[in-house]
Each structure stands twice: as C-alpha cells, then as structure tokens.
Amino acid sequence: MRSGTPLGRVRGLGAANEGTHHWLNQRVTAASNLFLMAWLLIAVARLGSYDYAAMHAWVRSAWVAIPLILLVVSVFYHFRLGLQVLIEDYQHDAARVVSLFALNFFVVATGGIAIFSILKVAFSGSPA
Numbered sequence: 001m002r003s004g005t006p007l008g009r010v011r012g013l014g015a016a017n018e019g020t021h022h023w024l025n026q027r028v029t030a031a032s033n034l035f036l037m038a039w040l041l042i043a044v045a046r047l048g049s050y051d052y053a054a055m056h057a058w059v060r061s062a063w064v065a066i067p068l069i070l071l072v073v074s075v076f077y078h079f080r081l082g083l084q085v086l087i088e089d090y091q092h093d094a095a096r097v098v099s100l101f102a103l104n105f106f107v108v109a110t111g112g113i114a115i116f117s118i119l120k121v122a123f124s125g126s127p128a
Contacts, residue, residue, distance in 0.1 A: 022081065029078035036071040056121060065122035069115055076111035080104070 044050075047058060058064055080103060087099045 022085070026078065026081050029074050029081065032070070032074040033078055036067060036074060039067055040071060053126075056126075059118065059121045060124070062122070065118055068118050072111060072114045072118070076107050076114075080107045 043064070047054060059068065083103050084100065087096060087103065091099050
C-alpha cells in the first residue's frame with residue numbers, strides 16, 4: 001500500500017528515509033562522547049602532575065592515544081551531524097550547498113589536525 005497523495009507521488013515528494021539513520025548516528029556519537037569524555041576526565045584527574053613532560057609521556061602511551069583519537073573522531077562527527085541538521089533546516093538554495101561544503105571542509109581539516117597532533121606526540125621521542 002502506498003502512502004501520500006497521488007499528487008505527492010507524481011512530484012516525488014515524501015520522506016527520504018534518511019532521518020532514522022541520521023538520528024541513530026547522533027545518539028551513538030553522543031553516547032560515545034559521554035563515555036570517552038568521562039574516561040578523559042578521570043584519566044587526567046588521576047595523573048600525578050600536569051607539566052609538559054608528564055603529559056607528553058602520558059599521551060605517548062597507546063592506551064591513551066587510541067582513546068584520544070576515538071574521542072576526536074566521535075566529537076567531530078557528532079559536531080558535523082548537528083550542524084548539518086541546522087544548515088539543512090535554515091539555509092536554502094545555493095547557501096545550503098556552500099554551507100555544507102564549508103562545514104565538511106572545516107570538520108575534516110580540524111579533525112585531521114587534531115589526529116595528526118596526537119599521532120605526532122604518540123610516535124615522537126621524549127620531550128625536549
């Protein structure tokens with residue numbers, strides 16, 4: 001059985017069936033953000049000192065670098081999903097395309113810089 005009016009079916013108007021996937025991705029990233037941010041706060045609170053050498057040695061551990069990278073990926077993807085909804089709801093015409101392109105560029109660039117920074121510390125030697 002078809003849903004919608006005959007005119008709506010002719011024009012191709014109706015649900016794009018993308019909302020559930022987007023909604024689920026937002027909830028999964030929100031849960032992972034909550035879990036990983038709690039881990040980060042507890043792990044930082046348990047450190048003995050917060051000087052450069054101690055933090056550098058802490059981030060060099062694979063047990064720290066991997067969750068930090070997962071946190072960066074989760075936070076930036078959640079950020080992108082939320083702003084995508086905002087842009088799609090309130091921007092129209094060419095401004096929407098430009099805004100979505102700028103959003104994607106910003107998220108990939110800043111997320112890439114953050115991941116590069118974590119990997120640079122994780123694979124580097126002792127601090128200078």
